[in-house]
Amino acid sequence: MSDSAPEKIAYCPLCATPLITRPVSDKPRRACPNCHYIYFTDPKVGVGVFVVDDGKVLLVRRRMNPEKGKWSIPAGFLDSGEDPRETAVREAFEETNLRVKIEGLIDVYYNPVTQGPGASVFILYRARLLGGELRAGDDADDARFFHLGELPEIAFASTRAAIQQLTNNQ
Ligand SMILES: [Zn+2]
Known part of the structure; x- marks a missing residue:
């Protein structure tokens, strides 16, 4: 096939x-x-958002497999008819209850493994915290800010690599 x-x-x-x-x-x-x-x-497109506030990065704990229980940045799938910037803001709000403002594009990643529910194209934005009361929701069962030097176990090798690269650049 x-x-x-x-x-x-x-x-x-x-x-x-x-x-x-x-x-x-x-x-x-x-x-x-x-x-x-x-x-x-058509390829599945994922969108993630890297929010750093006061030297800490916003992470969410995955409520579902794959990589259930590990931490990741707020992320989700691009919906039909949606600007990926809106996806990033929406996912951050759904998973953390926080309002963020997109400040720029970090990179676009290509994942050649297209089997399963994952995205083959992943768009990563940098965003600034606007406000709100931190509370986990949707696909996340916990949401917290972590010091860049004290990160928990991160889901997905590609996300680990991206966070490592970004923390080195802070
Ligand atoms: Zn027909």
């Missing part, structure tokens, strides 16, 4: 005809033999 033509995508969402696999440009794709629909496997 090709990543570009998942056979579990069985029916045309426009006319309900069973899809077939056929070459489209350079790749096999699931396509409708009745109308002109082609199924494109």
Whole structure:
């Protein structure tokens, strides 16, 4: 089975005809033999936010697997029709109850492992704390500021690497 033509995508969402696999440009794709629909496997885009206040970084503890119980930066998936900056602000609020303001883009990361629920493209912003009362919510069961020199166990190797790089630059 090709990543570009998942056979579990069985029916045309426009006319309900069973899809077939056929070459489209350079790749096999699931396509409708009745109308002109082609199924494109769009990448999942994740957005995270790095908030440092008074020498401490805002982290949330993961309530769910993968990496349940470990800490990460507030992050979530880009929703259709949403500016990634809005995603960053929204996820920070949902997971920590804090209001933040985006100050800039840190980097865009590519994760070639696209199996499972993870994002293959991850956008990381730097943000400033505006206010609010810190309280964990949504996918987080705890939320705290940690001194950069005293970080807890961080989920995901890529997040560990990014936080390490960012703390070195503070
Ligand atoms: Zn169709």
